[in-house]
Amino acid sequence: MKARRLLLFCLLLLVLYFIPSVMGGYSYTEQNAIRSSTPYKDGEAVYEKQFGNKKIVILDTGNAHYVTLVSKAWGVLYRVNQTSSINARDPQDKINITWSAHLTKDKRYDTILAAEVADQRIKKVIVTNEGSNNNLSSLDELKKQSTVYVEMDVINGYAVHYINLPTSDAGNFVFRGLDEQGNILAKGF
Structure with missing residues (x-):
């Protein structure tokens, strides 16, 4: 009887050990x-x-x-x-950026936005999706022209955000580094 219980206990441990990787x-x-x-x-x-x-x-x-x-x-x-x-494209860049979008079961994108800031004057990063061809300079213009507008505070040189987006909004992201007064110091695509 004890041998059977021990065998069942060992099998349970094996199942618990392998279930996460199988799932x-x-x-x-x-x-x-x-x-x-x-x-x-x-x-x-x-x-x-x-x-x-x-x-x-x-x-x-x-x-x-x-x-x-x-x-x-x-x-x-x-x-x-x-x-x-x-990835830094140029060692002189004030802001290095990345974004990634993963299609979910509900036909939306789990999207991560991230920036590594080299210029300590940059306190906030704004991410929009109006496209890289626009030379909009005011934040109000950016809000009007974009379907995505994300403000990220810079903490210890990094700014990150997670957002779940419809397929039509995931892409054409432009990252802008702002100082405390709201002046744009850096731009990345």
């Missing part, structure tokens, strides 16, 4: 979920921000910074939904 890449800890996703490297979490049951984590691997969207399911399982790297 679509889930892990029991946030750290394991991040480690087992792109870029498959360890690194230091240099920034985190919670958005309901989702969290954006910026990971510094030494070579690059990766923005990762981690979701929590059923209160105990974690999974990385998407990852995007922040």
